[in-house]
Amino acid sequence: MDRDTRAETVAVVGMGAVGTALAGALAAAGHDVVACGRRPLDRIEVTDGTGADAVTSTYPVRWVATPDDVGAAALTVLATKIHDTPAVADWLAALTAHGGHVVAAQNGVDHVERIGPLVTAEVVPALVYTNVERTGLGAVRTRRTDRDLVVPDTASAEPAVALLEGTRLAVERSADFRTAAWRKMLTNVSANPITALTGRRVEVLTEQPVAELAMRVLREAVAVGRAEGAHLDDADAREVLAWLQALAPGSTTSMLQDREAGRPLEHDGLTATVVRLGDRHGIDVAANRSLLALLSAVSP
Known part of the structure; x- marks a missing residue:
């Protein structure tokens, strides 16, 4: 040991x-x-x-x-x-x-x-x-x-x-585990849906149009996390995206693996949580709502 x-x-x-x-x-x-x-x-x-x-x-x-x-x-x-x-x-x-x-x-x-x-x-x-x-x-x-x-x-x-x-x-x-959990949530609500919907690994997040979408998703999640008591700001969104873009080539996500295997996707516990809490706090979560609609459509 x-x-x-x-x-x-x-x-x-x-x-x-x-x-x-x-x-x-x-x-x-x-x-x-x-x-x-x-x-x-x-x-x-x-x-x-x-x-x-x-x-x-x-x-x-x-x-x-x-x-x-x-x-x-x-x-x-x-x-x-x-x-x-x-x-x-x-x-x-x-x-x-x-x-x-x-x-x-x-x-x-x-x-x-x-x-x-x-x-x-x-x-x-x-x-x-x-x-x-x-x-x-x-x-x-x-x-x-x-x-x-x-x-x-x-x-x-x-x-x-x-x-x-x-x-x-x-x-x-x-x-401050509440903030830590929401920071991890940022990685999940951006990388997981985008890789699963595109069928590509994390390198897709380095492409400019995709990175811009990921940043909109992240900023919405930051606003929801702050409303839930997490200490987050726009810098956290930028840092999370930069961290994801720097992952080793070929890195995958759990949601992409699930889609490739034909398993149900975890969107209800991730993207749907941001949408549900965003609605509760009156926060515009349009980008996450769009991803949720697409994930719901492709999940077995």
């Missing part, structure tokens, strides 16, 4: 791209990782980087098929898409029957409100910045950024945060 952290049993619900990447990091740190889901897995494969510099590592996991087969876990990682959360309520109830912590590695800005009623555990939101691409069942490719996870800097989250910090992940603590 990278740090002096006692090995724990960690259950991962949602073994998609993000869930598999986090499972790999936790297994590499010596934890007993339980993969929860329908498809059998006894090992996972994580490739860091691309080309000649890529390094592939394989880690063992324990697979359980139903909530009846799993006991309580010290830590549960929830890595499903927002709209799939209700479908795993039985898993969450079983895993948190005796308390513990749930790391909600999901998009959105309402992790605690959305997941809290489903568990008897402390919900710790985690904003995922690592760019992860699923390459097969139990296999992912990661493109590391300047940070991997952003988590709340609170005493109640400490046990889960300490466990995550004992891995190879770069974990950043935020004292």
